[in-house]
Amino acid sequence: MSELCVYNTQTRKKELFQPLEPGRVRMYVCGVTVYDYCHLGHARCYVAFDVIHRYLEYLGYRVTYVQNITDLDDKLINRARELGGGGDIKARVARLADKFTEAYFEDMDRLSVLRADHYPAATANIPRMQEIISALIGKGVAYQRGGDVYFEVAAFPGYGELSGKNPDDLQAGARVAVDGKKKSPLDFALWKSAAEGEPSWPSPGGEGRPGWHIECTAMSTRLLGETFDIHGGGQDLVFPHHENERAQSEAFSGRPFARYWLHNGFVTINREKMSKSLGNVFNLRDIFRKFPPRVVRFFLLGQHYRSPVDYSEEALGEAGRALFRIDNCYGMARMSGEDILSLPPDAEVMSNFDAAMSDDFNTAAALAGVYKIVEEYYQNYRKPKLPAGLPSRLSAAKKICGVLGVDLVDPIHEMPPAARISDYPGLADRIILENKLTEGNLQALVSCRERARQEENWELSDRIRDYLKERGVAVMDRKGKSTAAVYYPEQLDR
RNA sequence: GGCGCGGUAGCCAAGUGGUAAGGCGGCGGUCUGCAAAACCGCUAUUCACCGGUUCGAGUCCGGUCCGCGCCUCCA
Secondary structure: OOOOEEEEOOOOEEEEOOOOOOOEEEEEEOOOEOOOOOEHHHHHHHHHHHHHHHHHHHOOOEEEEEEOEEOOOHHHHHHHHHHOOOOOHHHHHHHHHHHHHHHHHHHHHHOOOOOOOEOOEHHHOHHHHHHHHHHHHHOOOEEEEOOEEEEOHHHOOOOOOOOOOOHHHHHHHOOOOOOOOOOOOOOEEEEEEOOOOOOOEOOOOOOEEEOHHHHHHHHHHHHHOOOEEEEEEEHHHHHHHHHHHHHHHHHHHOOOOEEEEEEEOOEEEOOEEOOHHHOOOOEHHHHHHHOOHHHHHHHHHOOOOOOOEEEOHHHHHHHHHHHHHHHHHHHHHHHOOOOHHHOOOOHHHHHHHHHHHHEOOOHHHHHHHHHHHHHHHHHHOOOOOOOOOHHHHHHHHHHHHHHOOOOOOOOEEEOOOOOOOOOHHHHHHHHHHHOOOOHHHHHHHHHHHHHHHHOOOHHHHHHHHHHHHHOOOEEEEOHHHOEEEEOOHHHOOO
């Protein structure tokens, strides 16, 4: 078995992965702020860490995976204010958060993202945050200013090591107007005193609410311990969020915080970061209207998780065709009758897969292994007997797709033999005109086309074929006049 | 300005120092009533550029150019 190596942002190197406790992995990934629907960038992050999650479990680790839900934040509060509605501001924020938390899970489910073990919410962990803040004040690394509490960056010697920044440079280049309350512009808020119309909680220093960074420290260390193995998130979180999180966590516990920091690359549009200010944000739900979620996932898998991935409809379409190639192979193999897909997976193929994935989760290289087997199948399926070992290699390919979270779907549907339909041209015309492609209509059309072909009525048979093609359904004619239709069930009307 | 990542065929993309995976697209052919799917062949003498190390470099080192990101909320 290849040894797993992961790229650690903190050391900027690939390192041999050795969990704190043999056989167990504790992993934390920054979750969403639930004030809106998820966009492709979220999908990228959570699919990337889902693959990591799945691969670690495939390697036999018992994984404890924690992902927080930020249900308290400026954006959420502002949004809740705009929407109005009944109840106090706390209740309104909670309602908004519930709605988008639910939407988040729906979207992730559609992308086959496995559930984490815990989804702690910020608002449910405020006492723990306060406990940490008090301890930090007690240790002299945090200070109070009025009702606010700030972390004193200068009191933490390792500050900047994660993001590779030098605190002096940061000071010099600080773009934010210096807040007079802070000792240094780099200091960040652990607790903010209550403002008018904001949700707040009592604290020793007065009513207020926690800063953003402290929530991750509170929830990760509560559920995973002071030191844990993997901390993940998008590259944009490295600074300042993760740098601050690390500083306050280590200052609090006096121990190392996360041992490996993993960060995924961005989704870009025309090579630029997708962001609200550029107005180029693609909402997942909109994308799902055009491309099935599994195609979106497959698209994401085509690039290494740390590289930027450029989104375009062309690229998604391409991913869809590539996935079809694998689905189609799976469908044909399955249809061949032999029970090849339940054979034990070929050991050499799996070992190549392990090598690719153990090299910092190289999914693109892993997929190349799958394509290779798919090609071998296509080269040989017409032969009376498949080459030795190919069936178990196919089984391995299917297993690999499963570990990557892509369940193969058989797109080939054998159509029943042509029925005796009187007036089949009229029936075909009616269905085409109606433009409602149900299972029954599809079968009827294929039957009509069979009749037409038997009678060498090429005009009608081609018209039916063209119509089906428009609807995304391909027909495959075989020797002996049998026909199969190629489509995914979601393409049909209900 | 500081820090970081990257530049591989028409496009996407992998690449432990040993002589360029894979996918998509395109072209020609096979199969087919014609197609579709699939197969076969072709589609990078070369890895942004310039030097260096080496028997040997896309892969290591130095420099140049270009793109992107972070330094402010952000997956």
